[in-house]
Amino acid sequence: MSQITVETAGLRKAYRSTTALDGVDLRVGPGITGLLGPNGAGKTTLLRILATVLAPDGGTVRLLGRDPADADDRLAVRRRLGYLPQEPGLHPNFTAFEFVDYVAILKEMTDRRARHGEVRRVLELVGLGDQAKRKIKALSGGMRRRVALAQALLGEPDLLLLDEPTAGLDPEQRLRFREFVSTSPDQTVVLSTHQTEDVAALCNAVVVLDQGRVRFSGTARELSELARGRVWLAEARDPAASLAWRTGDGGHRHIGDAPADARLVEPTLEDGYLLLLGRRAADELAA
Amino acid sequence: METLAGRTAVASPPAPPAPPASVATARALARVEAGKLLRSPVLVGGGLFSLLPGLGFWNPSVVFDLRLTAIGIAITFFPLAAAVLIASNLATLRSRRHGTDQLYESLPSPAAARTGGHLLAVTAVAAFASGLAVLLVAGQALLADTLGSPNVAEMAVGPLLVAGAGALGVLLARWVPTPAAAPVACVAIAVFQMSTTDTALLTGGWRTLGFWTYPGDLPVELLPDRRPGWHVAYLVGLVAMAAVGTLVAHGLRRPLVVAGAVALSVAAGSAWVQSRPPSAAGWAAANALLERPGDHQACEERDGTTYCAYPAYRSLVPNWAKPVSGVRRAVPAGAWPADLDVTQRVTSSDRRWVADHVLAGVLPALPAVDAALPDDGHLHPAMGWGTERTDDLTLALAAASRAVGLPMVPDPAGASCDASGQGRAVVALWLAGQATGRAGDALRTLASAQEVSAGRARFLVVLQHDTPPGVAWGAVEVGHALELLRRPADEVRGALAADWEGLAGPGTTTVAVATRLGLAPAADGPPATDVHGEATRYGAGTEVRIGDRCP
Numbered sequence: 001m002s003q004i005t006v007e008t009a010g011l012r013k014a015y016r017s018t019t020a021l022d023g024v025d026l027r028v029g030p031g032i033t034g035l036l037g038p039n040g041a042g043k044t045t046l047l048r049i050l051a052t053v054l055a056p057d058g059g060t061v062r063l064l065g066r067d068p069a070d071a072d073d074r075l076a077v078r079r080r081l082g083y084l085p086q087e088p089g090l091h092p093n094f095t096a097f098e099f100v101d102y103v104a105i106l107k108e109m110t111d112r113r114a115r116h117g118e119v120r121r122v123l124e125l126v127g128l129g130d131q132a133k134r135k136i137k138a139l140s141g142g143m144r145r146r147v148a149l150a151q152a153l154l155g156e157p158d159l160l161l162l163d164e165p166t167a168g169l170d171p172e173q174r175l176r177f178r179e180f181v182s183t184s185p186d187q188t189v190v191l192s193t194h195q196t197e198d199v200a201a202l203c204n205a206v207v208v209l210d211q212g213r214v215r216f217s218g219t220a221r222e223l224s225e226l227a228r229g230r231v232w233l234a235e236a237r238d239p240a241a242s243l244a245w246r247t248g249d250g251g252h253r254h255i256g257d258a259p260a261d262a263r264l265v266e267p268t269l270e271d272g273y274l275l276l277l278g279r280r281a282a283d284e285l286a287a
Numbered sequence: 288m289e290t291l292a293g294r295t296a297v298a299s300p301p302a303p304p305a306p307p308a309s310v311a312t313a314r315a316l317a318r319v320e321a322g323k324l325l326r327s328p329v330l331v332g333g334g335l336f337s338l339l340p341g342l343g344f345w346n347p348s349v350v351f352d353l354r355l356t357a358i359g360i361a362i363t364f365f366p367l368a369a370a371v372l373i374a375s376n377l378a379t380l381r382s383r384r385h386g387t388d389q390l391y392e393s394l395p396s397p398a399a400a401r402t403g404g405h406l407l408a409v410t411a412v413a414a415f416a417s418g419l420a421v422l423l424v425a426g427q428a429l430l431a432d433t434l435g436s437p438n439v440a441e442m443a444v445g446p447l448l449v450a451g452a453g454a455l456g457v458l459l460a461r462w463v464p465t466p467a468a469a470p471v472a473c474v475a476i477a478v479f480q481m482s483t484t485d486t487a488l489l490t491g492g493w494r495t496l497g498f499w500t501y502p503g504d505l506p507v508e509l510l511p512d513r514r515p516g517w518h519v520a521y522l523v524g525l526v527a528m529a530a531v532g533t534l535v536a537h538g539l540r541r542p543l544v545v546a547g548a549v550a551l552s553v554a555a556g557s558a559w560v561q562s563r564p565p566s567a568a569g570w571a572a573a574n575a576l577l578e579r580p581g582d583h584q585a586c587e588e589r590d591g592t593t594y595c596a597y598p599a600y601r602s603l604v605p606n607w608a609k610p611v612s613g614v615r616r617a618v619p620a621g622a623w624p625a626d627l628d629v630t631q632r633v634t635s636s637d638r639r640w641v642a643d644h645v646l647a648g649v650l651p652a653l654p655a656v657d658a659a660l661p662d663d664g665h666l667h668p669a670m671g672w673g674t675e676r677t678d679d680l681t682l683a684l685a686a687a688s689r690a691v692g693l694p695m696v697p698d699p700a701g702a703s704c705d706a707s708g709q710g711r712a713v714v715a716l717w718l719a720g721q722a723t724g725r726a727g728d729a730l731r732t733l734a735s736a737q738e739v740s741a742g743r744a745r746f747l748v749v750l751q752h753d754t755p756p757g758v759a760w761g762a763v764e765v766g767h768a769l770e771l772l773r774r775p776a777d778e779v780r781g782a783l784a785a786d787w788e789g790l791a792g793p794g795t796t797t798v799a800v801a802t803r804l805g806l807a808p809a810a811d812g813p814p815a816t817d818v819h820g821e822a823t824r825y826g827a828g829t830e831v832r833i834g835d836r837c838p
Binding site: 048051052053075078079081083085087088089090091092098101102103105106107108110112151 | 311312314315316319381382385386387388389390391392393394395396400401
């Protein structure tokens with residue numbers, strides 16, 4: 001039987017008059033779980049609660065078998081947690097090594113030699129081994145993202161929460177990211193992203209959030225299957241489609257109730273996602 | 288509730304290994320933060336601003352009083368302390384400024400560990416400041432002539448200010464988390480410090496609560512009951528209070544309450560002790576130094592002259608002996624005053640400062656304080672050497688004046704007598720100018736600075752430590768003396784030995800001396816404006832009135 005490492009029930013969180021999470025039920029185990037959703041869906045809020053940075057207004061949370069509402073349990077969770085915030089806020093005058101080393105100290109790695117070895121390891125893992133001595137302000141946006149990612153990987157955490165980890169990374173770096181994020185089968189990774197390709201490539205489970213609620217929870221394949229028989233190609237735009245967009249070869253891809261003579265195609269994860277969430281999600285993906 | 292197929296919850300996972308303490312985290316962070324603090328441009332700038340002015344004032348001819356050097360370290364370090372306050376504040380605010388708090392809050396180490404790291408880092412800077420203080424004092428002791436011994440407690444004030452400022456910077460970051468708070472605090476501290484004047488040392492009261500108390504130009508001997516140990520305890524208490532106050536921002540716990548109470552007790556108790564006015568015994572001791580210097584001085588003989596100095600100043604005797612012996616060697620043996628001693632005294636200006644404050648009711652009455660020094664026929668060098676570039680000249684002129692019978696102090700009305708037209712003035716000026724190289728240089732420099740050499744001033748006034756002299760030297764006499772100084776000293780010495788009475792007698796005119804020594808006739812002097820009775824300011828604003836002809 002597989003174990004559940006992240007479990008929420010009826011999770012709620014509001015910011016003044018805005019409801020960020022409206023009764024989220026979630027069960028996540030080892031492996032990579034993708035968290036999809038449009039802007040304002042509540043993904044970042046959910047990750048912040050899972051990272052024990054934010055307390056929910058209601059509902060329950062259990063992480064790695066512990067209740068983060070309890071101070072001792074919360075500390076125990078943080079010792080096995082790696083978190084990449086959406087905007088990590090790096091120190092521009094620190095070198096890459098110094099910043100990751102600083103976080104390592106805060107992760108209670110007080111043995112200097114061992115800590116420095118671990119810092120070098122994670123920097124190599126994200127491809128910044130030769131940039132370790134450069135100041136962060138001198139690094140490109142993608143490199144800074146990788147510095148932030150490196151600190152999350154310190155200590156090989158049992159639970160890794162990544163909020164938009166591939167933002168700003170070029171395609172090669174995203175491929176590389178896919179390699180190292182999926183190294184440990186016992187690790188639980190929750191990955192919040194807009195990049196459906198990353199979810200399709202990496203995730204064995206997907207959760208779709210919209211307006212603070214779970215709209216889908218299942219495998220990537222199941223999400224794709226939602227669009228089975230409802231995705232077709234045509235030369236011209238079909239007004240009957242729920243969603244349609246121009247493809248690279250000049251034709252149009254459609255999602256919706258396909259006409260009888262439609263040229264149906266194999267649905268992708270993105271098709272399933274768009275079918276689920278409609279125009280708003282399509283506009284965001286296109287942006 | 289949706290479930291992921293085939294997955295069920297299990298019991299709690301195995302407990303993690305025993306956690307390392309937050310203290311270890313704070314120490315590890317402190318090493319990183321200390322390195323960053325010490326390399327911070329703000330700190331480096333503050334350090335340079337602290338040290339460079341002192342280097343600019345370096346004068347190899349000054350004899351440094353190491354007791355005053357130790358006291359002065361606190362002022363020297365004020366810019367460094369201000370820099371540490373700002374730098375530590377910025378460092379503690381770093382996570383807030385760069386938006387890293389959210390990430391840090393997900394980490395196992397609590398914010399208190401980070402705060403502890405910042406506080407511990409400040410101790411590294413304080414240790415660096417301590418080393419710097421030792422280096423400054425040792426450097427002076429090795430590279431310059433010094434007197435006295437530095438008080439370790441006084442030396443500790445500067446590094447404690449640095450530690451306190453750093454702790455305050457961290458405290459402000461936790462309680463008032465805006466970068467504007469630190470500079471405002473620096474200004475507030477400076478304003479508070481300026482309100483605690485140097486009279487605090489002599490009167491006690493709340494003004495002793497300033498972070499440092501500098502005695503101004505007063506000799507250390509006039510500072511009864513300075514209590515540096517209690518001041519150190521007061522500062523230690525303040526530093527501890529700042530550290531406790533910082534950690535309280537993360538929650539009030541019993542150990543912090545206890546530590547805070549102890550720190551407050553130490554600070555308050557020490558403040559009370561040091562705010563007490565100097566004791567009667569302390570004042571009596573200071574008074575005795577003024578009233579009966581002979582009871583407290585040690586004497587030695589050099590080249591036939593007796594020199595007496597307060598114990599800490601005995602190393603100045605060779606400095607006094609050079610100009611005095613230089614004058615004595617040029618005076619014929621029988622003409623030198625046999626009873627002339629050299630006895631150190633607190634200067635008239637310092638005595639006047641004390642007397643004024645007694646009159647104003649600020650200081651308790653000191654029966655023996657009298658601003659006007661009587662002319663007892665002896666020479667009275669001051670409590671320092673070298674800070675006045677005319678020290679050699681002043682003492683040499685006093686010896687020369689004594690040798691030719693001119694007064695060494697102003698008249699009872701406080702006026703300097705007019706020696707113009709008197710040949711013995713030429714002799715006295717030459718005797719002083721040839722006594723040492725420094726004396727001659729000072730004479731030439733002063734004559735030029737006061738435009739006597741240029742013929743635009745009627746008198747040369749050589750102040751005696753901001754005190755009016757006994758004699759105002761006429762421009763013609765100065766000119767003749769400078770001409771004599773250009774001749775071989777042996778030649779002039781021989782002429783004096785051959786006819787001392789004729790040249791240095793009280794009735795000999797300047798014209799007669801010029802004729803006998805073959806000096807060039809005086810050019811038409813400055814306009815015959817009668818300056819007698821007028822007060823003219825010299826030096827740092829000392830008022831000099833020129834009175835009647837010298838007797």
